[in-house]
Amino acid sequence: MFVTTNSDEYIGLPSGFLVAGSPSVVSSLWRLTDLSSAFLMIKLYENLQNQISVPTALNQAQIWLRNVSKGEFLHWTNRLNLGNNWIEEIQAKLDSFLDDTPFAHPVYWAAFCAIGQ
Template identity: 55%
Template sequence: SATKAAIDSKDLNTFHCAHFSCHGYFNYQEPRKSALILANAHKPTSAEPNPERYLRVSEEEVFDLKKCLTIDEVFGLQLEQCRLVTLSACETGLIYTNISDEYIGLPSGFLVAGSPAVVSSLWMVNDLSTALLMIKFYQNLREQMALAVALNQAQFWLRDSTQSQLLGWSRQLPLDNSLIKTIEQALDWFNPDEQPFQNPYYWAAFCVIGE
């Protein structure tokens, strides 16, 4: 699973692409504490909070920043050989702009760390539509499309695809039967000629930053 320990044990600079499929949180009060929320980062809300270590995002949710990947830590990574970082999570593309026109956000952190391109989102995203979008995005990249074109074409594809087209496409994917079943169950709510993800909420959140 995507734990902090697992990430710390890997040299991300040896990978062509780093894909983070997890929750993201943008901290408007302290942008440098914005983070990718990794596995095992939840802290019991009953425990006494330490604001330097813990991030409270709601009454029910508190995260241990030592088990997350914060912007401060991203700044310290070396990713010159990692050509693409994909942040398949909520609000990973939001930034903080101050009076000097500098900005702080997860995408800028990965760019500073050396990766030339980051794909991130601007609002909370739907799990299923994001999964389908990302699969199609990587399929497009394998066809030698440019990053921005690959993402744009994947977005239009998701927007325009009908339920029957999505079912037929998903059944051709090299996924476990349980995952295929999950997709089928989610799409069963729609008629064959309906476009389940036509609303921009499902496909327009992601953007390419960088090259």
């Protein structure tokens, strides 16, 4: 079970899921942009397909998002079969970034933490 929370709920909500029997919870410490959060979670789930632990999968997804270039990101999103409208919207958002690594700043990926297995 994966849950995204804001920092106000960080102590109570993730703990509640663990007490209820969830083996792990992924939670955010602050509010994030939709684009970076959505794609970080997609990459996390892709990583989990490799039968690795949740914390390791999250860490690998964070490193990927931090280092991915605009070109690599567009290539990856094209494989997701999102449809032309989504691809165009993603391209427009990426064009607004000046740096070739648009998600390098920790504000895009560092808020997430894994609790549990």
